[in-house]
Amino acid sequence: MSCLLVAQDDFIIINNKSSYGQKERPDPVFPHRRHTDSGLSCSYCHHRYLDGKNLLDYSELKAGNPEIRCANCHNRTDSRHGLMDSYHLLCMGCHKDSEIKYKRSGPRLCGNCHVKKR
Ligand code: HEC
Ligand code: HEC
Ligand code: HEC
Ligand code: HEC
Numbered sequence: 363m364s365c366l367l368v369a370q371d372d373f374i375i376i377n378n379k380s381s382y383g384q385k386e387r388p389d390p391v392f393p394h395r396r397h398t399d400s401g402l403s404c405s406y407c408h409h410r411y412l413d414g415k416n417l418l419d420y421s422e423l424k425a426g427n428p429e430i431r432c433a434n435c436h437n438r439t440d441s442r443h444g445l446m447d448s449y450h451l452l453c454m455g456c457h458k459d460s461e462i463k464y465k466r467s468g469p470r471l472c473g474n475c476h477v478k479k480r
Contacts, residue, residue, distance in 0.1 A: 378433045381445050387476035390449075407452060 377389040398404070404423055408430060409416045422430055435441060436448040443451065454470050461467040469475050 376449070378431075378437075378445060381433055381437050387472070388478055390475040391477065406456075 372393070372395045374392045374394050375389050376392055377385075379385060397407075404420060405416050405418050408418055408423060410418045410422075424430075428434060432448055433445055436443060436445045441448075453468070453475070457468040457470050461470075
């Protein structure tokens with residue numbers, strides 16, 4: 363899988379304004395390329411579950427494809443987790459694990475992801 367697809371999305375500002383009404387926190391800036399450069403497979407974060415199996419088709423992972431946006435699926439009331447929880451579980455879950463396993467990790471404190479603009 364080539365990383366060329368995401369080369370332009372080095373940093374993604376995550377802002378699903380319309381899903382929350384009024385946002386409480388500053389928009390997180392997600393260093394996408396830094397994560398893929400660490401050798402994480404795309405399917406660790408991107409998924410299309412069927413009977414508990416991730417059957418993601420990598421050709422779907424194209425910039426601007428609305429179907430791969432987290433909010434496309436986790437926005438719905440019939441989903442087990444709300445949108446904020448789905449991000450928090452994925453992001454902080456792994457940051458916690460990798461801190462234990464690799465001693466190298468990303469933020470778990472609110473203000474280090476929701477960084478106030480100066
Ligand atoms: C550590 C988690 C993680 C990994 C690993 C990851 N992604 Fe992502 N990716 C995200 C998140 C989060 C978003 C933003 C989605 C959102 O907020 O709706 C995103 C967005 C994207 C987008 C959409 C960008 C846009 O602006 O439309 C593409 C394309 C993409 N990823 C491709 C890939 C590919 C290809 C790989 C593997 C080489 C990959 N991703 C690996 C988390 C990840
Ligand atoms: C095509 C639809 C779809 C997209 C897009 C999608 N998800 Fe999911 N996700 C699911 C389904 C279905 C499940 C499994 C059922 C459930 O727990 O809601 C799931 C499960 C999860 C889980 C595990 C929940 C648990 O019980 O532990 C997390 C965390 C998660 N998604 C986060 C994300 C994030 C973050 C993104 C964006 C990078 C994303 N998802 C994109 C459909 C999707
Ligand atoms: C599968 C594991 C994993 C997931 C999922 C993940 N991260 Fe990370 N993240 C890491 C690791 C490991 C590092 C440290 C990378 C390094 O040191 O190069 C990191 C670093 C970061 C950093 C710090 C970069 C810096 O400049 O110090 C930010 C910000 C970050 N992650 C945000 C996020 C957000 C937001 C999400 C969810 C959308 C997320 N991460 C999901 C593993 C993960
Ligand atoms: C690893 C990064 C990360 C950390 C740490 C983190 N968040 Fe988030 N948070 C996110 C992402 C990504 C979103 C999704 C933003 C969106 O959808 O617009 C989010 C969404 C939210 C939202 C819903 C959107 C809004 O602004 O109203 C709230 C509230 C929130 N977080 C509060 C917190 C609090 C409180 C903490 C500390 C306990 C925290 N977050 C820690 C990444 C993080």
